[in-house]
Every structure is written in C-alpha cells, then in structure tokens.
Amino acid sequence: MDIPVSTQEAWSRLKTRLARSPFRSRFRLGPRELSYYASRGEETLRRHGEDFVRKRLAPAFPEKDGKQTPMRGHPVFTAQHATATCCRSCLMKWHGIPKGAPLTEKEIRYIVEMILAWIREQAG
Ligand SMILES: [Zn+2]
Numbered sequence: 001m002d003i004p005v006s007t008q009e010a011w012s013r014l015k016t017r018l019a020r021s022p023f024r025s026r027f028r029l030g031p032r033e034l035s036y037y038a039s040r041g042e043e044t045l046r047r048h049g050e051d052f053v054r055k056r057l058a059p060a061f062p063e064k065d066g067k068q069t070p071m072r073g074h075p076v077f078t079a080q081h082a083t084a085t086c087c088r089s090c091l092m093k094w095h096g097i098p099k100g101a102p103l104t105e106k107e108i109r110y111i112v113e114m115i116l117a118w119i120r121e122q123a124g
Contacts, residue, residue: 027082
C-alpha cells in the first residue's frame with residue numbers, strides 16, 4: 001500500500017490476479033442485484049460500501065472476522081467476495097493490508113474503490 005497508484009491502475013492489476021482464481025471469478029451480480037444498482041445508483045452503493053467496510057472490516061479486530069460478509073443479500077457483499085475484500089485475512093493475503101491494526105482512511109478508500117470498480121464492470 002506504499003506505492004501510490006491510481007485507482008484505475010490498482011483495479012487493473014487486481015482484476016488480472018482475481019481472474020486467476022476460480023473461486024473469486026465465479027462471483028456475478030444476479031438480475032436482482034443489477035437492478036438494485038441500476039435504480040439506486042453508484043453513489044448509494046458507495047455509501048453502503050463505505051458503511052460496511054467501516055463497521056465490518058475497519059476495526060483492528062473485527063467481530064466474527066472471516067464470517068462478517070454474507071454471501072448474498074447486497075451487491076456490495078458479492079463484490080467483496082469477488083474482490084477478496086471480505087475479511088481481514090483476505091485483505092492481508094490479496095491486498096497486503098496488515099491484520100491487527102485499524103484500517104487507515106486510505107485503505108478504506110482503496111477497498112471501496114475496488115468494490116465499486118467490480119460492480120461497475122458487472123453492470124457493463
Ligand atoms: Zn475473506
């Protein structure tokens with residue numbers, strides 16, 4: 001997280017890595033999630049994403065870490081599994097964000113941007 005890269009660049013790198021993971025690449029937005037995105041718009045999903053990340057991931061030791069992100073129920077949850085931003089172990093393994101410390105504002109912004117980039121791409 002030390003080298004400053006643009007969101008676009010970070011997303012493009014991440015996308016390449018995610019594509020090599022059969023587990024990560026199997027996630028898709030279904031018709032209901034896509035229509036939720038279409039009707040609510042990106043700014044709403046950004047707010048929800050930021051809210052989920054702050055509550056469920058940002059503390060140094062999040063509650064139920066590893067199980068805090070449901071598999072379905074909101075486009076952001078799906079995006080979190082698809083982008084490996086679902087729990088602190090995945091954040092460490094895939095994004096190099098250390099466990100045991102609260103997320104920084106910069107890390108929160110990065111995570112939210114990766115989630116939105118994935119959703120945007122799904123909506124095509
Ligand atoms: Zn995870």
